[in-house]
Amino acid sequence: xxxxxxxxxxxxxxxxxxxxxxxxxxxxxxxxxxxxxxxxxxxxxxxxxxxxxxxxxxxxxxxxxxxxxxxxxxxxxxxxxxxxxxxxxxxxxxxxxxxxxxxxxxxxxxxxxxxxxxxxxxxxxxxxxxxxxxxxxxxxxxxxxxxxxxxxxxxxxxxxxxxxxxxxxxxxxxxxxxxxxxxxxxxxxxxxxxxx
Amino acid sequence: xxxxxxxxxxxxxxxxxxxxxxxxxxxxxxxxxxxxxxxxxxxxxxxxxxxxxxxxxxxxxxxxxxxxxxxxxxxxxxxxxxxxxxxxxxxxxxxxxxxxxxxxxxxxxxxxxxxxxxxxxxxxxxxxxxxxxxxxxxxxxxxxxxxxxxxxxxxxxxxxxxxxxxxxxxxxxxxxxxxxxxxxxxxxxxxxxxxx
Amino acid sequence: xxxxxxxxxxxxxxxxxxxxxxxxxxxxxxxxxxxxxxxxxxxxxxxxxxxxxxxxxxxxxxxxxxxxxxxxxxxxxxxxxxxxxxxxxxxxxxxxxxxxxxxxxxxxxxxxxxxxxxxxxxxxxxxxxxxxxxxxxxxxxxxxxxxxxxxxxxxxxxxxxxxxxxxxxxxxxxxxxxxxxxxxxxxxxxxxxxxx
Amino acid sequence: xxxxxxxxxxxxxxxxxxxxxxxxxxxxxxxxxxxxxxxxxxxxxxxxxxxxxxxxxxxxxxxxxxxxxxxxxxxxxxxxxxxxxxxxxxxxxxxxxxxxxxxxxxxxxxxxxxxxxxxxxxxxxxxxxxxxxxxxxxxxxxxxxxxxxxxxxxxxxxxxxxxxxxxxxxxxxxxxxxxxxxxxxxxxxxxxxxxx
Numbered sequence: 001x002x003x004x005x006x007x008x009x010x011x012x013x014x015x016x017x018x019x020x021x022x023x024x025x026x027x028x029x030x031x032x033x034x035x036x037x038x039x040x041x042x043x044x045x046x047x048x049x050x051x052x053x054x055x056x057x058x059x060x061x062x063x064x065x066x067x068x069x070x071x072x073x074x075x076x077x078x079x080x081x082x083x084x085x086x087x088x089x090x091x092x093x094x095x096x097x098x099x100x101x102x103x104x105x106x107x108x109x110x111x112x113x114x115x116x117x118x119x120x121x122x123x124x125x126x127x128x129x130x131x132x133x134x135x136x137x138x139x140x141x142x143x144x145x146x147x148x149x150x151x152x153x154x155x156x157x158x159x160x161x162x163x164x165x166x167x168x169x170x171x172x173x174x175x176x177x178x179x180x181x182x183x184x185x186x187x188x189x190x191x192x193x194x195x196x
Numbered sequence: 197x198x199x200x201x202x203x204x205x206x207x208x209x210x211x212x213x214x215x216x217x218x219x220x221x222x223x224x225x226x227x228x229x230x231x232x233x234x235x236x237x238x239x240x241x242x243x244x245x246x247x248x249x250x251x252x253x254x255x256x257x258x259x260x261x262x263x264x265x266x267x268x269x270x271x272x273x274x275x276x277x278x279x280x281x282x283x284x285x286x287x288x289x290x291x292x293x294x295x296x297x298x299x300x301x302x303x304x305x306x307x308x309x310x311x312x313x314x315x316x317x318x319x320x321x322x323x324x325x326x327x328x329x330x331x332x333x334x335x336x337x338x339x340x341x342x343x344x345x346x347x348x349x350x351x352x353x354x355x356x357x358x359x360x361x362x363x364x365x366x367x368x369x370x371x372x373x374x375x376x377x378x379x380x381x382x383x384x385x386x387x388x389x390x391x392x
Numbered sequence: 393x394x395x396x397x398x399x400x401x402x403x404x405x406x407x408x409x410x411x412x413x414x415x416x417x418x419x420x421x422x423x424x425x426x427x428x429x430x431x432x433x434x435x436x437x438x439x440x441x442x443x444x445x446x447x448x449x450x451x452x453x454x455x456x457x458x459x460x461x462x463x464x465x466x467x468x469x470x471x472x473x474x475x476x477x478x479x480x481x482x483x484x485x486x487x488x489x490x491x492x493x494x495x496x497x498x499x500x501x502x503x504x505x506x507x508x509x510x511x512x513x514x515x516x517x518x519x520x521x522x523x524x525x526x527x528x529x530x531x532x533x534x535x536x537x538x539x540x541x542x543x544x545x546x547x548x549x550x551x552x553x554x555x556x557x558x559x560x561x562x563x564x565x566x567x568x569x570x571x572x573x574x575x576x577x578x579x580x581x582x583x584x585x586x587x588x
Numbered sequence: 589x590x591x592x593x594x595x596x597x598x599x600x601x602x603x604x605x606x607x608x609x610x611x612x613x614x615x616x617x618x619x620x621x622x623x624x625x626x627x628x629x630x631x632x633x634x635x636x637x638x639x640x641x642x643x644x645x646x647x648x649x650x651x652x653x654x655x656x657x658x659x660x661x662x663x664x665x666x667x668x669x670x671x672x673x674x675x676x677x678x679x680x681x682x683x684x685x686x687x688x689x690x691x692x693x694x695x696x697x698x699x700x701x702x703x704x705x706x707x708x709x710x711x712x713x714x715x716x717x718x719x720x721x722x723x724x725x726x727x728x729x730x731x732x733x734x735x736x737x738x739x740x741x742x743x744x745x746x747x748x749x750x751x752x753x754x755x756x757x758x759x760x761x762x763x764x765x766x767x768x769x770x771x772x773x774x775x776x777x778x779x780x781x782x783x784x
Contacts, residue, residue: 005203005257007593012211015600019608020215022674024223027612027681031689047671054667061593076375079250083243086218093223101227179664201399201453208407216411220419272571275446279439282414289419297423397595397649404603412607416615468767471642475635478610485615493619 003070006078010060013082017089018053021046024093042096045108048171049092052112055178056085056119063123066136071129077122084115105167106160112171113153120146149174199266202274206256209278213285214249217242220289238292241304244367245288248308251374252281252315259319262332267325273318280311301363302356308367309349316342345370395462398470402452405474409481410445413438416485434488437500440563441484444504447570448477448511455515458528463521469514476507497559498552504563505545512538541566591658594666598648601670605677606641609634612681630684633696636759637680640700643766644673644707654724655714665713669706675699693755694748700759701741708734737762 025042028035060081067074091111095104123146127134140146152174160167221238224231256277263270287307291300319342323330336342348370356363417434420427452473459466483503487496515538519526532538544566552559613630616623648669655662679699683692711734715722728734740762748755 002261005207008204008596009207009211009253011593011597012208012600013215015597016212016215016604018670019601019604019674020219022678023219023608023611025675025678027678027685029685031682031686031691033691036691036695050667050671050674054664057597058663065590075254076250079246082214083246086215086246087221090218090221090223094227097223097225098227103227103229103232107232198457201403204400205403205407205449208404209411212408212411216415219415271450272446275442278410279442282411282442283417286414286417286419290423293419293421294423299423299425299428303428394653397599400596401599401603401645404600405607408604408607412611415611467646468642471638474606475638478607478638479613482610482613482615486619489615489617490619495619495621495624499624 003064003067006070006075007061007064010064010078010082011057014053014057014060014085017085018050018057021049021053021089021092024089024096041099042093045092045096045100048168048175049088051175051179053085053088055175056081056115059119059178062139063126063136066139067126067129069129071125074122074125074129077118077125081115081118081122084111084118087111088115100164100168102160102164105164106157109153109157109160109167109171112174113150113157116146116150116153120150145177148177199260199263202266202271203257203260206260206274206278207253210249210253210256210281213281214246214253217245217249217285217288220285220292237295238289241288241292241296244364244371245284247371247375249281249284251371252277252311255315255374258335259322259332262335263322263325265325267321270318270321270325273314273321277311277314277318280307280314283307284311296360296364298356298360301360302353305349305353305356305363305367308370309346309353312342312346312349316346341373344373395456395459398462398467399453399456402456402470402474403449406445406449406452406477409477410442410449413441413445413481413484416481416488433491434485437484437488437492440560440567441480443567443571445477445480447567448473448507451511451570454531455518455528458531459518459521461521463517466514466517466521469510469517473507473510473514476503476510479503480507492556492560494552494556497556498549501545501549501552501559501563504566505542505549508538508542508545512542537569540569591652591655594658594663595649595652598652598666598670599645602641602645602648602673605673606638606645609637609641609677609680612677612684629687630681633680633684633688636756636763637676639763639767641673641676643763644669644703647707647766650727651711651714651724654727655717657717659713659717662710662713662717665706665710669703669710672699672703672706676703688752688756690748690752693752694745697741697745697748697755697759700762701738701745704734704738704741708738733765736765 025039025046028039088111091104091108095101095108098104123136123140127137130136152170156167156170159170221235221242224235284307287300287304291297291304294300319332319336323333326332348366352363352366355366417431417438420431480503483496483500487493487500490496515528515532519529522528544562548559548562551562613627613634616627676699679692679696683689683696686692711724711728715725718724740758744755744758747758
């Protein structure tokens, strides 16, 4: 199995997921500003999920870049990841249409958590396929983002039941952590540790 | 006709099929757990079909890997396979929304059966195009999975009329047989034959 | 403009068109055979359009294969073709849901006619871009299929107003003419001419 | 990050956007000409957006052609552009279904404006990544189209509140300016300047 076709297929699926998500933003009846207002939370959750899928697509690319041979377990771990990502449009729409209510916000976090776990499994399968001197293992380093995110999702899911907006704030925070390049964050974190 | 474009087109179609299937999982009104419950069978049938399409994508890739020239009959046999796969979202949604009732469960098996036959035809067309020393013919070996599956689908369709859940169990079993790597299954089967 | 990206984009659009067409086959309420019956004409028109898009994809590939440089006019002629093809799911659904009634059957033919004209324009643009010794010009030969089809569509559109089913029969006939490899048809035609 | 995968992903997203837009053209009930009439403005706005997405796809390709390395900021600037383009089906459907009324027409222009700005940001990020001797910088020249378009969108948005059809006329004009090859337009403009 060449990795090119795995990349092409994953790109295709992620591109479709990111695009059909916008179908939840249904064209309203009427042409006044009032009919747009109920769509604002749907749009906001769309923006958030768009960023998440962008992050996954980006990281997925870098991860596969180090991969030479695609074993059967890498292939199924990849499909497992795509499965959880394919549920993102559903949780995005549900959360947006219910104005970030408790259960939809928790469910949104649950799917992100499962996607993060699926990503981690895929990462482990690729490392295992590369044997001792795994390039990917070196490349991810201490992988603090990858190890921190699942805990933040769990915290967000728990918080959703008392303060759903806190959960959403945590999802935004995790996205920001991934989007902002490492060095800057690390400098900020180091600064804080040194400063406080 | 280069095989690259055939692969790319097939990948595209399968990626779209696998992703639009999730559109059947319609965002419910309300934010309570109760509104999610009717979606459970839809989700379960989605999982099953996701695995089936993953299997087809995977096997399709391996099969085309051995293919050098794409004849007209290979091309149309491939489109024939994609046609039946394109009906999977429909039967998946129908089976899920009717909680695995008789007719939808039988229809689900019928489309799987037709896809299996279409796959077999494509395989024969590629083998024929490769002439005597066909690599694909050697690669598939005795092809026990490919020969067994249609009979299991036929059995499932028949059983759907008395016990629809048995039909679904058979669909799950066929998927498991394809996902689990050969050697392990063969060892299990050999072990059983020897042990009993 | 490299032709690879033009091919990839066209493949993507055609793959999506062919797949979203199946969304017109809406999952019915109820699990009896009766709820499937209204879908039969929708399915039949889907099969017909699937074959047409398969033909276009196939011919489009062969045509671009001869193309080396993509000029601006080739690019827009290609988008023009994709535009008309993108209307096929609409006319397919409309014709299927109205059981091949007059106006939908005529409209179906109109979009096929416009697609055929768009294809012809694209062909001319590529030939023009290749200058004197155009490979494509030689490859298409007398292009009897390409020249015959528009007239058959026009005849079908006219006939739709008195006998819509005749129009549909002509659409099927045109598809058959394109799917069946040339030599066989030519032999049949030659045989007839010689025999009668 | 190789630019090939960025191109392939962008192509995929644009191909899907251009195609799902047609889903707003919903199959009507009934088979008379009367049921088609309400769809005419939807079709017209679809044609306009199809041309816009074709222009973006075309220009995007030429821009990336000059790009050798894809930095993190280029990648996110590209996703930012795709985000705004992904909203085009929504504004297209809203404008079409409301017969080019004030607010939908203004909103349509707003998304075009944001896409134009996103495109400009992406252009700047690529030029910055190429350093001093940027090929892209030379290639775009004075970029009069790119600099003029945002102002025309702003004018159209303002005009939409008094005369929505003028706004639409401006959108058509901008599309024409981009589609028609430069030299011809420049000759026309030069001719006018000289003649008047």
